[in-house]
């Protein structure tokens with residue numbers, strides 16, 4: 327990074343913390359011109375952005391983004407919200423116990439579809455599985471070229487392989503349900519740096535000592551890990567929807583046509599279940615609505631971010 331370049335490490339409303347080359351965190355705001363020029367909300371800085379600062383430490387410019395992870399804003403179908411930017415990898419974490427869920431995996435994969443972000447599947451708590459290859463095959467059946475790494479912080483399996491992906495300048499985020507060992511593995515990757523960089527002690531407005539969780543950290547070798555509240559929320563949205571419609575998604579596998587829209591086709595397993603009353607009309611409507619929104623979203627994404 328140049329002298330006047332930094333990387334957005336935290337965002338709290340319109341207040342940013344920018345990580346500088348020398349490792350210091352600088353509090354910053356965006357230049358007034360962002361407002362004058364009526365920039366779109368997606369033009370404002372997000373965690374992961376490389377930004378150019380002026381001599382007063384104000385963010386003048388957001389450098390072109392290599393990739394973005396987006397979510398639709400609640401209540402709208404068009405406007406999207408960028409959660410983080412410039413990810414190279416996303417570690418999709420699933421534990422090899424009751425957490426393991428292929429429908430949820432599909433959801434996660436659909437988020438990175440059409441971006442340049444490479445998904446890497448971490449089979450967490452691999453020490454708990456008798457036959458880890460069975461899980462690996464199930465994942466590969468979803469998509470045969472996926473990178474799959476069994477990981478355990480108990481046996482240490484997989485840590486070196488994960489580190490292998492974190493080369494200088496690379497940025498990765500972890501996503502997955504709560505309680506499956508993400509923090510444990512991140513702390514192992516951070517090693518001694520955890521106290522220095524991940525959890526920092528600061529004085530809050532009332533002069534109390536508080537411990538805050540940093541959203542972007544740089545490892546010793548110059549790679550970056552991102553863990554924002556936005557990413558955590560995404561994990562929730564994703565698993566809730568998948569779990570809420572898991573039974574219907576399962577039925578969809580039995581439809582006669584692979585690209586069945588579940589509306590007019592012959593041999594649609596979902597419509598048959600609807601007629602039999604196995605699934606309610608209300609849930610069927612919510613499900614098809616969700617599907618349509620999803621298709622619309624991926625079309626929009628391809629339009630805007632085509633070729634990336």
Ligand SMILES: Nc1nc2c(ncn2[C@@H]2O[C@H](COP(=O)(O)OP(=O)(O)OP(=O)(O)O)[C@@H](O)[C@H]2O)c(=O)[nH]1
Pocket residue numbers: 450451452453454477478479480481503504505506507508509510511
């Ligand atoms: N068997 C086994 N247990 C593990 C492993 N890694 C973590 N755990 C345990 O799983 C629990 C949750 O671990 P965390 O690292 O806090 O999980 P997390 O995914 O970060 O959870 P959130 O912070 O809530 O998102 C702890 O009790 C850990 O001791 C592992 O590799 N194997």
Ligand SMILES: [Zn+2]
Pocket residue numbers: 578581582586587588589591593594595596597
């Ligand atoms: Zn169907």
